[in-house]
Amino acid sequence: MDEIRSTFDRDLANIQKDLLLMGHLVTEALLNAIRAFDTKDEELAAKVIFGDAAIDELQISIEDRTVELIALQQPIAKDLRILSTALKMTTDLERIGDHAKKIAKIVHRIGQDPLLTPLAEIPKIAGLTVKMIQNVLKAYVNLDVQLAMEVIATDDQVDDICDACKHDILCYMVKDTNNIPQGTALNKIVQRLERVGDHATNLAEWVVYLVTGNRLKKMEDEK
Secondary structure (H helix, E strand, O other): OHHHHHHHHHHHHHHHHHHHHHHHHHHHHHHHHHHHHHHOOHHHHHHHHHHHHHHHHHHHHHHHHHHHHHHHHOOOHHHHHHHHHHHHHHHHHHHHHHHHHHHHHHHHHHOOOOOOOOOOHHHHHHHHHHHHHHHHHHHHHHOOHHHHHHHHHHHHHHHHHHHHHHHHHHHHHHHOHHHHHHHHHHHHHHHHHHHHHHHHHHHHHHHHHHHHOOOOOOOOOOO
């Protein structure tokens, strides 16, 4: 029995370790996507697009091992919460990676065209969402409910800035219809970052569930 438990604990620890690795890969992808946008670095954008496959593969690996561990060991109580939370969190992390990839694709679409206006809000939104992901990973490691709740609270700030940014972009498109193609692309970047904030919020809510066994609300699904 001790040997079985030891094997289970090792497998569980490896799943948690890989979940954190996935979180770091996703954070790096988002940082690079926004850096590529800021600097018009199409090579860096291509790196983000290419790197998404590794995130997807890691998600599949974590999910397969988690499902197998649940099926074979039939864990209960806290162990089951750890595994079920891992399944849910990998989904949100994978979707954040997808949003980073799609932002990188938009960078390619904009190319070297000058931006309509210095949009300081986009890097600001990105900075907030990256910080949300970093903090939720810390909360996961430390089982820190308070930090997870701070992440959830930050999402309102992200939404407010996104709304203001989308309004500014719309004004530029109305002012000159020649701005519509790039304005549409920039608006999509803002929408992607807004969704990243939503997924970071989901992650934080899963951390709260992991620690307390209580769900704050129905988790948002991808729209």
